[in-house]
Structure formats: C-alpha cells, structure tokens
Amino acid sequence: MTDILTLSEPFRALFYAPYYLAQARGAFARQGLEVRMETAGTTVLAAEAVFSGKADVAWSGPMRVMQHRAADPASPITAFCAVIMRDPFLIVGRAAREGLHLAELPLMRLGLVTEVPTPVWCLADAVAKAGGQKLKDRSGGTMAQNLARLLDGTLDAIQVFEPFASEAEAAGASVWYAQAEAGLMAYSSLYARQDTLTERRESMRGMVRALAETLEWLAVAEAAEVAELLQPYFPDVLPEIRARAIARYQHVGLWGDGPRFPRAAFDSLGEAMLRAKTLPHLPAFEICVDEAVVEEALA
Secondary structure, X not given: OOEEEEEEXXXXXXXXXXXXXXXXXXXXXXXXXXXXXXXXXXXXXXXXHHHHOOOOEEEEOHHHHHHHHHHOOOOOEEEEEEXXXXXXXXXXXXXXXXXXXXXXXXXXXXXXXXXXXXXXXXXXXXXXXXXXXXXOOOOOOOHHHHHHHHHOOOOOEEEEOOOHHHHHHHOOOEEEEEHHHHOOOOOEEEEEEHHHHHHOXXXXXXXXXXXXXXXXXXXXXXXXXXXXXXXXXXXXXXXXXXXXXXXHHHHOOOXXXXXXXXXXXXXXXXXXXXXXXXXXXXXOHHHHEOOHHHXXXXX
C-alpha cells in the first residue's frame, strides 16, 4: 500500500540534488511512498507548513530545529536523516589565484549572500578561526546581482552556490574557495513534527532508506548523468553548467556524509551560530536529532 507524504521544499537549489534525485530515480516509490513535493518559497514558510500540518515533512538547515529547541526544549520539530553535512557555498573571484587565505576576505570588496543567513555565519566563523576581522558585505545584492557586479569589476569576490559559480567560470571568473573545505557542517536534513515521526514511523524510515540509496548512487554517478536527471528541476540551467556544478559538488564531498547525522557537524554549526549570536545556547543534540529512526531504517 502506498503512503502519501507531502514534502515541503524551502526553495529550489542545485545543492539539494539528493532530494530531487530520490524522486526522479524512483527511490521514494521503491519504499512504497508517494512523495508530493511542494515548494514553500522560503525556509520560514517550509517550517510553517510542517507546524501547521500542511506538510508532513520538510528539508532545511538543522539551524531551524536548533533555534526552536533552544527557545523551547518542548518544540515539536525534530531533525532526522542527514543529507548535506558540508557547506555548499563558494567564494568566486574575478581572476584565477591560488592559496587564498581566508583572513584576506574582510579586506576585499566582497558580496555576501543575502538570500539565506547560514552560509554567512559559516564563512564568518571560518574567517575568524583563520585570524581575520569581521566580514563586511560590500554589496547587499542577490547572488545574481553580485555575479554581474563581479564581472563588471565592482566587486573583488562573491559568495554564491551553484550554478552561479560555474556560470562565473564560464564568463572568465575563478572559484577561489569551497566552504565545504572547512569540514563537517550540518547544512540540510529532513525534519518533521515529533508526532509524525512517531505515528508514521515506517514512512519516515522509508524516506531515510530512499535518501540513503540516492546518496550511495550519487557518490559514484557520472556528473553528466546526474545533470540530465535534474533537467526537469533546472530547465533554465545549461546542461554543461549543470554537469560542471555537479562534478564540483561531488569533488568536494558535499553529499558523502549522510544519512547518519555526525555530531561534529551539529557542533560546528552550533559554534558558528553562537559566534553570530543567532543562538542563545547550543541545545542538546539528542533533543534536536532523532538518530534512532535512521538506525532503524538501516538495520
């Protein structure tokens, strides 16, 4: 019997590829699940969909669960099934260079991401650990606007995710640094209300198994094949750009750490959030993450 689940997508992004591929390759269906993916538009709206019951499950940064649990330990939302445990953002400069020292970034005309906060927190934490000063955004623009400003010489470097980085390279710019190089960072997992995790346990296990299968396949798949499967989700991105972006993310190991949730990734994100003063304290891993459902699914 097929179980129908509504999965809330915060926004469309290439680094979320495992979720799209689990659907495109039939991994959810093989677990007896009919997953109806609905785009919320923002991470806040995705969370609201879960809270209100409009969605059974969502994906997003574990930062949201951590903030809710820090404010209220009895909050009903719980993270499970690690999917992206490294930072997908990249620093792109106008010209090729080697040996970027992160402490140099605050001295540059740098366009930081404005659409979402987590990559800025993570980069600021890495820069501080490298001995750099506080990061300053010299643009205030979107990633698309900052790419144009980089190419016209207004900015020295920009912080973007794919496919903006590959599009920049195609226009003559160069990727200087992949934030994934900083190591484990809790970036994206599933989350649901605790009552959903309890009452629909087998369906939640099925989602874990589907994503585990997808991550295992993605680790060895050809980038061109992955890019082709993602075409319906990113019809406006050129095939060669999609393939280049996928190959880069595979190379930096973006999708190689799930579905078990590394405690080190949780702690790294918590440290970056504490430094950014966006978390009053680090809530316990055990109240934020349901690892049992993953172990049950993979047993």
